[in-house]
Amino acid sequence: MNQYQLIKLAKQLGKWALIAVVMVYAIFPFYYAVITSLKPSSELFQVDFWLSSVDFSNYIQIFTQKSFVRAIFNSIFISLSVVFIALLLGITASYALGRVRFRGRTTVMLTLLGVSMFPQVAVLSGLFEVIRTLNLYNNPGGLILSYTIFTLPFTVWVLTTFMRQLPMELEEAAIMDGATPWETIIKVFLPLMWPAMATTGLLAFIAAWNEFLFALTFTLTDDQRTVPVAIALISGGSQHELPWGPIMAASVTVTVPLVILVMIFQRRIVSGLTAGAVKG
Amino acid sequence: MASVTLEKINKVFGHTHIIKDVDLEVADGEFVVFVGPSGCGKSTLLRLIAGLESITDGDLKIADGVVNDLPPRERGVGMVFQSYALYPHMTVYENMAFGLKLAKMAKETVDDRVMATARILQLEELLHRKPKELSGGQRQRVAMGRAMAREPRILLFDEPLSNLDASLRVQMRNEISRLHHRLGSTMVYVTHDQVEAMTLADKIVVLRDGRIEQVGSPQTLYQQPATKFVAGFIGSPTMNFMPAKLLEGDADGCRITTPGLGELALPQDASGETRAAELTLGVRPEHLRLTDAQGENSFEIVNVEYLGNEVYVYLEPKAGDILLIHRSEAPSQWKIGQRVALVPDTEHVHLFDTDDQALGLATQRQVA
Numbered sequence: 001m002n003q004y005q006l007i008k009l010a011k012q013l014g015k016w017a018l019i020a021v022v023m024v025y026a027i028f029p030f031y032y033a034v035i036t037s038l039k040p041s042s043e044l045f046q047v048d049f050w051l052s053s054v055d056f057s058n059y060i061q062i063f064t065q066k067s068f069v070r071a072i073f074n075s076i077f078i079s080l081s082v083v084f085i086a087l088l089l090g091i092t093a094s095y096a097l098g099r100v101r102f103r104g105r106t107t108v109m110l111t112l113l114g115v116s117m118f119p120q121v122a123v124l125s126g127l128f129e130v131i132r133t134l135n136l137y138n139n140p141g142g143l144i145l146s147y148t149i150f151t152l153p154f155t156v157w158v159l160t161t162f163m164r165q166l167p168m169e170l171e172e173a174a175i176m177d178g179a180t181p182w183e184t185i186i187k188v189f190l191p192l193m194w195p196a197m198a199t200t201g202l203l204a205f206i207a208a209w210n211e212f213l214f215a216l217t218f219t220l221t222d223d224q225r226t227v228p229v230a231i232a233l234i235s236g237g238s239q240h241e242l243p244w245g246p247i248m249a250a251s252v253t254v255t256v257p258l259v260i261l262v263m264i265f266q267r268r269i270v271s272g273l274t275a276g277a278v279k280g
Numbered sequence: 281m282a283s284v285t286l287e288k289i290n291k292v293f294g295h296t297h298i299i300k301d302v303d304l305e306v307a308d309g310e311f312v313v314f315v316g317p318s319g320c321g322k323s324t325l326l327r328l329i330a331g332l333e334s335i336t337d338g339d340l341k342i343a344d345g346v347v348n349d350l351p352p353r354e355r356g357v358g359m360v361f362q363s364y365a366l367y368p369h370m371t372v373y374e375n376m377a378f379g380l381k382l383a384k385m386a387k388e389t390v391d392d393r394v395m396a397t398a399r400i401l402q403l404e405e406l407l408h409r410k411p412k413e414l415s416g417g418q419r420q421r422v423a424m425g426r427a428m429a430r431e432p433r434i435l436l437f438d439e440p441l442s443n444l445d446a447s448l449r450v451q452m453r454n455e456i457s458r459l460h461h462r463l464g465s466t467m468v469y470v471t472h473d474q475v476e477a478m479t480l481a482d483k484i485v486v487l488r489d490g491r492i493e494q495v496g497s498p499q500t501l502y503q504q505p506a507t508k509f510v511a512g513f514i515g516s517p518t519m520n521f522m523p524a525k526l527l528e529g530d531a532d533g534c535r536i537t538t539p540g541l542g543e544l545a546l547p548q549d550a551s552g553e554t555r556a557a558e559l560t561l562g563v564r565p566e567h568l569r570l571t572d573a574q575g576e577n578s579f580e581i582v583n584v585e586y587l588g589n590e591v592y593v594y595l596e597p598k599a600g601d602i603l604l605i606h607r608s609e610a611p612s613q614w615k616i617g618q619r620v621a622l623v624p625d626t627e628h629v630h631l632f633d634t635d636d637q638a639l640g641l642a643t644q645r646q647v648a
């Protein structure tokens with residue numbers, strides 16, 4: 001083995017070591033949560049890195065709690081609504097901002113970007129008043145409204161950037177074919193914007209799914225809670241006991257759908273659908 | 281099929297005046313080509329006809345109806361874009377059917393039209409492919425098919441061949457020309473390539489800075505360019521220009537003197553010019569003869585290009601730095617470094633005044 005091969009081997013080893021470190025760093029907490037959730041509560045404070053036996057009692061416990069199941073459905077409904085509304089508004093807004101020339105377009109874009117930088121706490125009390133006035137307190141509508149407010153700037157920004165990259169002549173071709181702006185958006189732009197929509201939709205979904213502060217503030221009763229709040233409110237046998245097992249089981253339950261979603265959409269996100277639109 | 285009439289068409293973008301007082305008649309079934317250097321407003325003019333840009337001032341008529349305020353779909357125009365702009369997510373069939381479906385046509389009609397168009401353009405085999413699975417020439421044909429499927433009264437082309445390589449360009453040029461003969465529809469075609477313009481057009485419109493410089497058949501533009509700009513733009517290799525001074529001239533002809541060539545008697549009517557006016561002599565490369573150098577009339581050959589069927593001889597000019605070009609049938613006896621005399625064929629030379637306008641022929645005037 002000569003020096004060149006040695007260096008090459010060392011480089012390979014270094015690369016894999018680095019990858020291993022990153023993987024452990026990123027995945028270990030989740031892995032530990034999975035393990036903890038599958039242990040009976042008696043073994044909770046034994047530190048094991050492998051499971052010797054699988055115990056589903058924690059899962060049975062949380063799924064027999066009606067409020068937790070209810071919270072999952074609340075979360076699904078709210079997150080999907082936020083994604084749908086944000087994408088609908090985002091697509092139409094991005095058409096206006098990306099395609100229609102009007103005075104003050106840049107100002108609107110910068111305002112959007114600025115708005116998205118406010119911390120949640122800053123608008124909490126103001127938003128609370130709004131939600132009370134609209135009679136949306138302790139109602140999924142209140143959460144949908146507030147999540148949409150925080151998701152929309154990002155959605156609009158990303159979709160606008162994407163919309164601008166689509167060739168102008170594509171829209172003009174649609175105009176020549178007699179399409180109205182709405183038909184152009186639905187039949188020409190939407191199919192081409194899937195990658196961007198998958199990305200922004202997924203991020204909106206994750207943000208709405210994981211949100212805690214608003215969900216805690218704007219809901220009152222158990223039947224209106226979302227998952228993060230429900231998990232936080234899982235209580236143990238006594239005041240001094242934190243029920244780690246069920247908490248971990250619940251956390252794993254609500255994280256797995258996200259992981260699956262990301263895996264489904266990652267191809268879409270990566271694929272460049274505009275290939276072949278122009279030139280040859 | 282329909283005629284198009286432009287009356288004093290103007291277009292202003294913000295504060296820049298791009299199209300200036302354009303008057304033009306396109307007859308029913310005519311193939312008209314807009315040609316001019318890049319940025320002269322060809323595409324803008326085409327887009328005004330298409331309805332993709334609004335007309336600032338003037339009237340646009342299609343088949344006698346003013347269409348200024350009609351959207352593209354109601355004007356009955358189809359357009360082929362430079363980048364083709366095919367819908368990437370649709371098959372060839374869907375691309376061509378898109379406009380028909382939007383017009384809410386019956387499914388059978390859509391099918392008939394698309395199939396008929398596909399047959400004309402030999403796209404039948406490709407109907408189920410996506411644009412990214414097509415070659416450049418095939419995409420080009422699909423783009424034409426999409427524009428044709430709705431059976432527009434006028435077909436518009438914006439530099440449709442500029443993305444193709446040279447040999448394919450010649451082939452597609454031919455196909456477009458044959459298509460025009462077969463369909464007989466009115467076509468307006470934009471290009472910056474004068475060869476495309478010459479080979480395709482019934483009528484060429486030369487544009488310069490948003491104005492029409494000259495309108496005419498390819499022959500007219502080649503043989504009787506109205507301005508020095510047109511003379512220099514049409515024809516390849518380009519016309520030779522040499523400074524000339526008017527010695528004397530009246531309605532029957534004139535005498536000029538040109539550095540190197542000496543005194544020449546020309547058939548141009550120079551009655552409108554003052555004595556000693558600074559003119560420009562224009563001679564096409566094929567209207568020059570080379571002989572052995574004689575005294576003042578001596579030009580150095582700086583390059584010789586052999587093209588197989590013909591030979592271009594490049595000569596050092598007496599004024600300016602644009603080489604003079606002589607063109608003749610191959611073979612040629614001339615060598616780099618030789619000095620030769622230039623003899624223009626005075627029957628075919630052009631004379632331009634100080635404003636670059638061509639002087640008319642004296643004989644023409646007598647006929648008129």
Ligand SMILES: Nc1ncnc2c1ncn2[C@@H]1O[C@H](COP(=O)(O)OP(=O)(O)O)[C@@H](O)[C@H]1O
Binds near residue numbers: 293317
């Ligand atoms: N939408 C527009 N806004 C402002 N200026 C434009 C616009 N479209 C074209 N122009 C200008 O008009 C001029 C002519 O453009 P164009 O018609 O595309 O030229 P070409 O003859 O190369 O096709 C150019 O100087 C261009 O910058």
Ligand SMILES: [Mg+2]
Binds near residue numbers: 322323324439
């Ligand atoms: Mg152009």
